[in-house]
Amino acid sequence: MNLPRANPATVARIRETMSSALDWPATPIRMRYLLLSQARTGGTFLCEALSRSGMAGVPSEYLNPAAIAAMAKRLGASGGIALPQLMQELEGRRTTSNGVFGLHLHLEQLRKPLETEERILRWLERFDRIILLVRRNKLAQAVSLDRALQTKAWFQTADLRENSTAPSLVVRPATLAAHIMRLFEQETLMRRSVAALGRPALEIDYESLDSDFASLWSRVAEFLDLGPIPVASVMPDLERMRDASNDVMAERFIAILRDSDLARDPAFLRVAPTDKGERNR
Amino acid sequence: MANVFRPGSRFHFLASAECDQPATDIRLSYLVFSQQRTGSTLLTESLVETGQAGIPAEYLNPDFVRELWQRVEKERRWSLKPYMDYLRRRRTTPNGVFGFKTHFSQLEWATKDRERSQAFVQRFDRIIFSYRRDKLAQAVSFALAMGGGSWFVTRDREKRDAPTGKADLRPHRLLKAVAAFMEQEQAQRTMIARSGRPMLEVPYEDLDSNFNKTMRNVMNFLDLPAALADGLEPSLRKLRDDTSANAIEATLRSLRDSDLAREQP
Numbered sequence: 001m002n003l004p005r006a007n008p009a010t011v012a013r014i015r016e017t018m019s020s021a022l023d024w025p026a027t028p029i030r031m032r033y034l035l036l037s038q039a040r041t042g043g044t045f046l047c048e049a050l051s052r053s054g055m056a057g058v059p060s061e062y063l064n065p066a067a068i069a070a071m072a073k074r075l076g077a078s079g080g081i082a083l084p085q086l087m088q089e090l091e092g093r094r095t096t097s098n099g100v101f102g103l104h105l106h107l108e109q110l111r112k113p114l115e116t117e118e119r120i121l122r123w124l125e126r127f128d129r130i131i132l133l134v135r136r137n138k139l140a141q142a143v144s145l146d147r148a149l150q151t152k153a154w155f156q157t158a159d160l161r162e163n164s165t166a167p168s169l170v171v172r173p174a175t176l177a178a179h180i181m182r183l184f185e186q187e188t189l190m191r192r193s194v195a196a197l198g199r200p201a202l203e204i205d206y207e208s209l210d211s212d213f214a215s216l217w218s219r220v221a222e223f224l225d226l227g228p229i230p231v232a233s234v235m236p237d238l239e240r241m242r243d244a245s246n247d248v249m250a251e252r253f254i255a256i257l258r259d260s261d262l263a264r265d266p267a268f269l270r271v272a273p274t275d276k277g278e279r280n281r
Numbered sequence: 282m283a284n285v286f287r288p289g290s291r292f293h294f295l296a297s298a299e300c301d302q303p304a305t306d307i308r309l310s311y312l313v314f315s316q317q318r319t320g321s322t323l324l325t326e327s328l329v330e331t332g333q334a335g336i337p338a339e340y341l342n343p344d345f346v347r348e349l350w351q352r353v354e355k356e357r358r359w360s361l362k363p364y365m366d367y368l369r370r371r372r373t374t375p376n377g378v379f380g381f382k383t384h385f386s387q388l389e390w391a392t393k394d395r396e397r398s399q400a401f402v403q404r405f406d407r408i409i410f411s412y413r414r415d416k417l418a419q420a421v422s423f424a425l426a427m428g429g430g431s432w433f434v435t436r437d438r439e440k441r442d443a444p445t446g447k448a449d450l451r452p453h454r455l456l457k458a459v460a461a462f463m464e465q466e467q468a469q470r471t472m473i474a475r476s477g478r479p480m481l482e483v484p485y486e487d488l489d490s491n492f493n494k495t496m497r498n499v500m501n502f503l504d505l506p507a508a509l510a511d512g513l514e515p516s517l518r519k520l521r522d523d524t525s526a527n528a529i530e531a532t533l534r535s536l537r538d539s540d541l542a543r544e545q546p
Binding site: 134174182 | 412413414415416417418451452453454456457459460463464466467484533535536537538539540542543
């Protein structure tokens, strides 16, 4: 998967995530959990809710290269930071006072430091519980991913929405097909890893998160033994980015899949910006 | 060395001395530039059948190269230039027409270099671009052929089979093929445009839906009598069936709900 190229808002958010403002005093860890997901599955939204609970660590995509770089900079490690040291620093600063530490991970983020599937599995054995977050609609996921790659916008808040213009997008059929192919492959690998680890696991999907977050939150809270935490108290400030443009991109991709001559019309490939008013939530 | 193709088979025949022609000056050369599962074999077999459009076989199919080269040059290691010299000399029909078919992937295999592929394409006077608009159907057809199906079946029920195995119709495999075919088509169109040569597009769908009209267009493009197309009948049987249609529908459904294609860990 392509590494995300970040826009200023994303860079600022990563800096904020890695800053001391989100640190907790060092606490012995009694439970480590892993949120295993792919890009564009709602993982950041769920992490935000978990962090807001104050009972589930401060899960974030800490092994995203941009986050690693931010942490290294914060620690003054000019030559970068090795995975064991990074994890030690994170566990010392991002474990909530009840002893819970969470990590949000895309499996491919371990590919570079650990290289082999076997070493990755061994490394993952440190986690006591696993939340597997997938998106059933791979076409929508691929469109969302390609939209983020084109716009460099990976999340949205109300402020960002108010200060942004709707993006011009292009349907890139071969790229979308390749995204879908990789998303399927990654999900297979994630499932294989979860099965091999044999830890208690909760499988959830983007579609449930999107349609009924309150129910999904109850399931997650129960799985992590967080006790009853009202969903209203943890609702993130992140907004859904999907709008009519995503649907247009998906429909046109399917049309091109069945008739590639359509891809030769530049007008068909261009997706005009949608009115802000059409955006949801 | 043993034959690569079964004696009596269509490919064996096309690689054999029976198809060699007396040396003739070339007045028109053309390339059928194709991808797998676009109807290009039906197209070239029909062209061969006219007797006036050269012998445009799949000359850069690695098996074909082995079969033909071991017949004509037992001692010399294969390379593209002497191979092409031989073909131009012996595969031009008496009316001076030389036809050559290659899939994009075969050309890349033979030249190992995009610029050399470009130079190769530019050697021809005209280019027939054989492609398939329905890339998902193309990917399904490719998967079925690769997984122990047939590459083609002639009217006489002669089959050219792929290695035995099970067709892999999982969505990610099909989408991988779709992406590859889309990228190939883009590359091919760019190469053809760069060549500046006249091009005729022959989508599979046209060949499939109106064979004789499409062949008439091809004859016109090659400055051959259009009437040659009127007597032609498709020399290959259509392989598309319910299995293909079901695989396409299943893939489209699973794109929007991957649980339908879930693999057991």
